[in-house]
Ligand SMILES: NC(=O)C1=CN([C@@H]2O[C@H](COP(=O)(O)OP(=O)(O)OC[C@H]3O[C@@H](n4cnc5c(N)ncnc54)[C@H](O)[C@@H]3O)[C@@H](O)[C@H]2O)C=CC1
């Protein structure tokens with residue numbers, strides 16, 4: 301069986317790589333899934349006969365388009381826009397938009413592929429998609445961001461809709477961008493629908509959507525630790541990033557009595573051994589969401605350590621929550637975290653750990669949760685926003701937060717169902733991949749060769 305599994309995985313990856321040789325991030329995401337699924341597929345040949353995996357790695361549709369816009373000096377700028385509509389077997393395409401200079405088709409496809417499994421795990425009826433642009437909102441004025449968003453939506457609007465494809469935020473796309481995108485969609489279509497999630501509360505948004513990814517991550521960590529009769533209370537927590545996911549993860553860790561000692565951005569990280577308390581976190585919210593400044597300014601204000609060009613994984617911690625971007629924990633970082641006593645790693649970002657780092661965590665049998673399980677709270681509350689839009693009513697904060705907690709608990713149970721080893725330890729990678737696969741594959745089998 302061992303050899304058969306390896307041969308199957310290697311052959312399948314050779315097939316994927318031959319089709320798109322340069323899409324390294326996409327290969328990385330597929331490889332992780334294939335390694336988990338191979339034994340399950342070999343035991344269930346109906347999926348092999350119907351080429352479910354071959355269909356899953358081929359997007360149903362990819363849209364690539366030109367985004368021309370005028371900057372504040374009146375110069376014409378041209379960016380590239382994408383929407384990858386990966387799989388709609390269990391619901392309309394759903395997933396965020398990323399505006400970042402590194403965006404390319406490989407990154408869009410890896411994110412859309414991950415989204416299919418993640419959305420399935422939420423137990424809500426959402427297919428998977430992802431989109432974005434190589435536009436960099438950093439250092440752009442609000443007017444420039446608005447003109448860019450309007451141009452982006454002027455092409456995207458014809459491909460999306462509340463029952464077709466519902467984008468949301470991701471890196472570089474927050475409330476401001478969703479507002480501009482929604483305004484242009486409404487103007488072009490002449491209809492007010494729940495076509496985007498992450499909307500403002502006054503115009504169709506859901507309470508708790510801004511907090512949902514970070515809060516959901518911490519709820520998931522709570523479930524993982526419960527099995528070891530532990531909680532976050534008193535634990536030292538290292539967080540990377542300082543955007544949406546990092547901010548609300550930090551807030552919930554502090555609420556639960558944990559001590560957050562690091563944050564970062566693309567320029568470096570801060571280490572505050574005293575802990576980032578509520579007042580200091582309020583400064584970070586203001587710095588990042590209003591001033592749009594750099595995390596270095598936190599160290600300048602509070603007189604703590606800042607290191608440029610590095611990530612926070614050398615800092616001793618019990619829990620690590622990578623919440624910035626992909627491939628930010630490498631093998632050496634993983635070894636350092638383990639050597640310093642880290643026992644829990646849960647991914648707020650999508651694919652922040654390289655495959656070598658993941659193998660280190662799995663070999664050490666710590667509690668390690670991949671993003672498609674641990675950060676699914678964001679898209680789950682997006683699904684709840686869609687439900688509220690369809691009913692034309694708003695749930696209370698308690699109602700949405702309660703449902704989010706239940707969803708994260710259910711995802712955790714799903715990981716246990718498919719990932720628990722004979723010694724009781726849960727391989728969350730296998731659990732999330734198989735758990736996410738089964739529902740989508742069952743729907744695909746039922747719907748014929750489409
Ligand atoms: N916003 C959401 O609801 C969800 C986001 N995610 C993932 O969480 C991660 C963070 O997203 P958000 O917080 O929404 O974005 P954001 O734009 O609010 O924040 C991104 C953060 O990452 C940092 N960053 C960006 N590039 C970096 C680099 N090369 N090195 C170090 N830091 C870098 C930024 O400085 C910022 O702190 C991403 O991987 C995203 O795909 C996952 C699920 C849902």
Ligand SMILES: O=C(O)CCC(=O)C(=O)O
Nearest residue numbers: 395396468470678679682
């Ligand atoms: O809320 C959504 O639809 C998008 C969330 C997202 O992009 C993600 O889960 O990575």
